[in-house]
Amino acid sequence: MAEANFKPIKKTSVEKMEVKPNLDLEESYKDFDWESLYKQLDWLPGGGLNKAHEAIDRHANGDKRDKIAMIWEGKNGEREDYTFGDMQRLTNKFANILQSLGIQKGDRVFIFMDRLPELYIAFFGALKAGAVVGPLFSAFGPEPVRDRMQDSGAKVLVTQPDLRRKIAEIIPELFDLQHILIVNKDSRDPAPIDPQDLSYHEEMDKASEDFTTVVTGQYDYSIMHYTSGTTGKPKGAVHRHQAVVQQMATGRWALDLHDDDIYWCTADPGWVTGTSYGMLAPWTNGVTQLIYEGGFSASRWYEQIQKHKVTVWYTAPTAIRMLMKAGEEVPTRFDLSSLRYMCSVGEPLNPEAVVWGDDVFGMPFHDNWWQTETGAIMCANYPSMEVRPGSMGKPIPGVQLAIVDEDFNEVPDGEDGNLVVKPGWPSMFHGYWNNAEMYNSRFRKGWYITGDTARKDSDGYFWFVGRADDVINTAGHLVGPFEVESALIEHPAVAEAGVIGKPDEIAMEIVKAFVSLKDGYEESTKLRNEIMRFAREKLSTAIAPREIDFIPSLPKTRSGKIMRRLLKARELGLPEGDTSTLEDD
Ligand code: AMP
16 A cells, blocks of 8 residues: 555544544553443343344333434335334344244344345344344345355245245255245235245234343354355354444444434445444444445435435445546535545555545545454544544554564564454454364464454554455455356356456456366357356356456366466466466476
8 A cells, every 4th residue: 555645634524523533542542441331231131132132122212212223215216214113113023923933042044135124124133033143145146145044054034036036946955944034025026925935024914013032142143244265165254242342332433423423334234344334333322324225326325425414424445436436526416515424444445535535525534444254343544533545544442453474473563464363352253154173273373363464554553455365355345266166167168267356446356267168168258258147147246257268277286276376476467476386287
């Protein structure tokens, strides 16, 4: 990152905010302990802890009962408002449905839906029933859904008619699945519900509004998100109920949420930002949030801010770069004066984007860093400090980050190294489902290994450098090359496939595949397009390769592993590095 080229941005947003920032960072570092924050949670009678109680019931039982929790705008402009009281009533009903279906504490309930209000109701209802919830990105094709649901052994799937049809072929392969609940929002879908499935709306009509949240403890599992690694299929990172304390605290510190805010997080709950910050951080703080079902469009997004008077906005670098591309004239058509604080996460936020935010909105985007495994923000630019464009800021109070070399010795300031975290932060993941070995491999010599490389400057600001592995970050979504390669080789013409991240101006990286063909198949544009379509249908447009090159054979190590590093070096015209393990042709 070119830190030297950009002047720090003073605390302009603080002047605009007209509210005192929630965190004085330097003061908070002194004698910090999580205890005082744990005490701010409501807890269940008898000392249990449940995320749904902290996000919904504590407000519904108090003076925020009639405050709007969720403003929902549908893709066709529909609007629905839900108070904390409504959310309590509806999530209680959903929890009753699950209990009547025999769902018990620890059972997995998966949700495969667009951003509809019912997604949020099912999510918190399932938490109240003691289940472990797994939200899935609705753009997924059948294979990612099958892999995740098989691995987790989910008993219930909550989905909608079109998505149910999309994955029909894999349903018989989900051996643990007992029930499918179909949400046919506003009867959008004319086809009748399969008689084997249950209608969400019919079941909700019958269910009681009274429910006593199942007593979960702070260490009980609550949410799982599948995330990609370099090898193997995605792994289910499991989080505990106690993660809520850090989600609540960082909502205040890094997103600067205040009581009167209207908050908009553009992330989908299929990814961790969409749950930790599209559900838990705002609602544990009793803040009203906007959920917009529609997809990206510069003018529609600005329109959302104007219409709903959004004050705090949390989005991602790819989206910001797309807004920049749409031009500076577009935001001038809207009244965006409600905005007072803007944040970004998921990929490196280029310094130009921070400065652009300052020019166009009168305030910078505040970058923060975290990952699925960390469960909550770990490092951030706060309203109370100078923003250094291109930096991910400083660690949150109570979290220790370090930059270490291969022997886990801290490197001097200004030098690149591996970004590691001292284990024990409250929202730390507590396992990869069914994969203790992989989980343990992430901890060495008293550190959690993030897989990122970074550096720290002499003032304690952290700067992202890159990934230490082959995982691809495309538009803020991590993609494991193995998952894509596995789908590609299912195509009858493909003998082998190697997948890399190719740098891209907007999406940071795009997924690029190299394939070799089986004997009897000829390279052609038609075949390339067919393989591309095949991958998109199996995986999703978010994961499938955007480019495919045919090559006669893939470079492999002597033990047969595809050398993605070499494919990437060749693609980028970079030195090939150590090729001593390369297989002889
Ligand atoms: P995920 O687990 O899908 O949320 O992805 C986490 C990964 O995204 C991190 O390990 C980083 O590689 C990348 N990432 C997240 N936030 C940032 C950021 N602010 N700057 C640079 N990279 C980021």
